[in-house]
Amino acid sequence: MDTQWETYEVFHQTKRGDAHVHVGSVHAPDPQMALQLAKDQFARRLKCVSLWVVRTKDVTATDYQDDGFFAQSTDKSYRDPKAFESPEKAVDDEH
């Protein structure tokens, strides 16, 4: 009997307001069972308020080999708040 099944990636949220964090994956015959197994595997001890499971094959990912994808060709400092004049500093300097 084939029990290889598909794998599901598991995302765990520790408390409301937190992001769901990827914690690993489980083998399961369907999404409902994946949730059940994910609970047993990843939420049997630490606090958890929400779990997501996503079929591994439904994840579209970048390729580690393609390092050009994240290459920054130009100066991106204009996106950084530290690159600008600061009103707080102006107030501090005043005192």
Next chain:
Amino acid sequence: MQEKTHEQKLAEFEARIARGEKIEPGDWMPDEYKKNLIRIISQHAHSEIVGQLPEGKWIPYAPGFRRKLTLIAKVQDEAGHGQLLYRAAETLGKSREEMMEELLTGKAKYANVFNYPTPTWADVGVIGWLVDTSAVINQTMLAQTSYGPYARAMKRICYEESFHIKQGYDAVATLARGIPAQRAMAQDAINRWWYPTLMMSGPPDKISVHTDQAMRWKIKTKTNEQVRQEFVDLIVPQIRALGFDVPDTNCYLDEATGHYHYTQPDWEELRRVVNGDGPCNAERLAVRRKVHEEGTWVREALAAKQSKTPKAA
């Protein structure tokens, strides 16, 4: 774009490891790195799975409800560790089915310690305390491994192992405060587990053919001897603090090195036990096969459920 040569790829791979970066699935890696990892991770996974059995058989007889619940939780953790590790090995291209099959047919190797008997309740405590302490030292080292999925699994596992050690120590400490028969039972268990636990970290590195490459590519970051010494230095004072003896008359703190000197275990025994000829190898495999068979109806039920689930287009 020009295809990179093998030498270029190898140089990039080694440079990445030298920088302390992790290797991830999908990265180019030398065949030997992959093979070595599959061997180490699958053996590790099998050890977790078989590791449930020596203690699991004590679940019906645990003294008291709290100890019973604790032991069930510990054994469940080990099952979970096995599954996490099978997943980590799968990222290298070997399927869980294949690995489970190798375990059931007796082809797979797993940690020597789980082939020794657990005749008394003290064995359960001593396994949690000694065997899991040794495992944690090894696994803390493996959490630094260069292969990302293995490192991630190890971090999660190490967290749970600290509970295993604590509950084991607690059980033995309770016996230590007990009547003479309880103390004697605990000492007897320590005597029997001492050398098998020392063997767990593997043979001296001169004899270990795999260590060289494993160190070069940071699959492991410590030698077997380093891991074993760390274990001895940590555990000897603990054993003595409870008023028990280390079953080695030649075990003493070497003032010059700051480390405990100890007698090496019988490496021939390790070879025999790992290759199938230990006191409980046959029993462990027989139980593993039996529970696998008894679980067939669960897998059938799940498989039936799968066939009813509409497939994603």
